[in-house]
Amino acid sequence: MGAxxxxxxxxxxxxxxxxxxxxxxxxxxxxxxxxxxQLTGLFxxxxxxxxxxxxxxxxxxxxxxxxxxxxxxxLVVLLTLFALIGLxxxxxxxxxxxxxxxxxxxVPAALVASLPLTAGAARLLSxxxxxxxxxxxxxxxxxxxxxxxxTGRARLGSPARARVEDRHGQAHYVMVEPNAPTEIFEEGExxxxxxxxxxxxxxIGSGALRLSSVEV
Numbered sequence: 001m002g003a004x005x006x007x008x009x010x011x012x013x014x015x016x017x018x019x020x021x022x023x024x025x026x027x028x029x030x031x032x033x034x035x036x037x038q039l040t041g042l043f044x045x046x047x048x049x050x051x052x053x054x055x056x057x058x059x060x061x062x063x064x065x066x067x068x069x070x071x072x073x074x075l076v077v078l079l080t081l082f083a084l085i086g087l088x089x090x091x092x093x094x095x096x097x098x099x100x101x102x103x104x105x106x107v108p109a110a111l112v113a114s115l116p117l118t119a120g121a122a123r124l125l126s127x128x129x130x131x132x133x134x135x136x137x138x139x140x141x142x143x144x145x146x147x148x149x150x151t152g153r154a155r156l157g158s159p160a161r162a163r164v165e166d167r168h169g170q171a172h173y174v175m176v177e178p179n180a181p182t183e184i185f186e187e188g189e190x191x192x193x194x195x196x197x198x199x200x201x202x203x204i205g206s207g208a209l210r211l212s213s214v215e216v
Contacts, residue, residue, distance in 0.1 A: 015087060015090070015091055016087075018090070018100055020090055020100040020101065020102065020103060020106060021086065021087055021090050021100070022103070023086065023103055023106075023107050024082070024083045024086030024087045024090070024106075024110065025083070025087075027079045027082050027083040027086070028079070028080070028083035028084075028087075030079055031076050031079035031080050031083065034072060034075065034076055034079070035076060061074075063119055064078070064115065064118050064119050064122060065118065065119055065121075065122020065123060065126070066122075068122045068123060068125075068126035069122045069125060069126060073125070074118070074122060077118050077121050077122065077125070078114060078115075078118045081114040081117050081118055081121070082110055082111060082114040085110045085113050085114050085117075086106060086107070086110035089101075089106065089109065089110060089113075090106060093106075139172070139174070139196060140196050141166065141167070142164050142166060142172060142174065142193055142196070142201070143193050143194065143195060143196055143201070144192070144193065144194075145164050145165070145166070145192075145193055146164070146190055146191070146192055146193075147162040147163060147164035147174070147176060147190070147191050147192075147193055147201075147203065148162060148163050148164075148188065148189070148190050148191075149161070149162050149176065149185045149186065149187050149188060149189045149190075149191065150162060150163050150173075150187065150188075151187065152187065153184060153185065153186055153187070154176050154177050154178060154184065154185035154191075154203075155177065155178060155183075155184045155185075156177055156178055156180075156181045156183075157177065158177065159175040159176055159177040159199070159200050160175070160176055160177070160185060160187075161173055161174075161175060161176075162174055162175070162176040162191065162201075162203075164193065174193075174200055174201055175199060175200030175201070176191060176193070176200055176201050176202075176203045177200065177201075177202060177203070178202070178203060178204070178205065179194055179195065179202040179203060179204050180204070183204075183205050185203070185205055189205065191203035191204065191205050192204050
């Protein structure tokens with residue numbers, strides 16, 4: 001009994017450390033890292049949850065399930081399936097032929113097999129995330145909401161990245177620059193979005209926010 005357990009551990013170790021499986025193990029570790037970081041909230045919510053955000057990739061990502069699942073969730077599903085299919089396929093090849101397949105053959109095969117399974121998984125999982133479709137909004141609706149500068153320094157002609165929540169409490173990440181030519185927004189500063197533009201938003205800063213609060 002003990003010998004069988006040791007043999008099983010040795011086989012798993014050999015599977016995970018085989019050079020032919022390096023890409024699949026890396027994909028699995030990346031999936032775990034993304035999940036851990038997402039749980040800590042360091043990513044926030046990536047505001048690229050519709051296929052239209054990706055230009056030429058829109059058709060493929062729409063078929064995979066982007067829009068049914070958020071981008072991060074879809075990536076986790078794809079990485080998980082890719083890693084599992086690759087590892088199981090390599091073990092099957094080893095058992096049948098006595099050798100694992102080279103990466104140039106195994107990786108494309110696992111990727112092709114994982115894509116339709118990812119699309120199917122997205123369709124199965126999407127009912128577990130109610131509200132994704134009903135909370136979709138036009139970006140123009142963010143005008144009048146407060147945002148926080150999270151990356152960079154915003155000045156006229158040089159926008160910074162900001163986080164803003166819509167009326168449903170869903171976070172969006174947008175590019176913001178000051179409405180006034182002399183104003184500068186620093187990281188962590190709260191601003192008010194006052195106008196939508198083609199590439200982002202114009203905003204007024206914390207001084208104007210305090211003034212408006214006093215006047216009210």
